[in-house]
Amino acid sequence: MITITFITNDGKQATAPDNSNLLRVSLREKGGIPFKCGGGLCGTCKCRIETGIENTDAVKPKERNHLTPDDLAAGFRMACQTFVLGDISVSWVPKAR
16 A cells, blocks of 8 residues: 655645555545546646655656656656655645635
């Protein structure tokens, strides 16, 4: 099992099986990562892997449509396209209220 810490959601933690999709875990466990399409088309689920970037799978082509090389170097990923292989901490820009 892996542990995902949702920093922007008051540090909420969730456990999930290895190789779990980050957005699906967020939805199931009320992690709070914003989303619209869930399929890599809109870019709404852009988030930053603060710790554990090495515990994520390879960047997908759909992510490269929304994230610049600088974004990727800074640890940004799209939650809908990211599979988690070990413990991570993730943050994002909260939606305006």
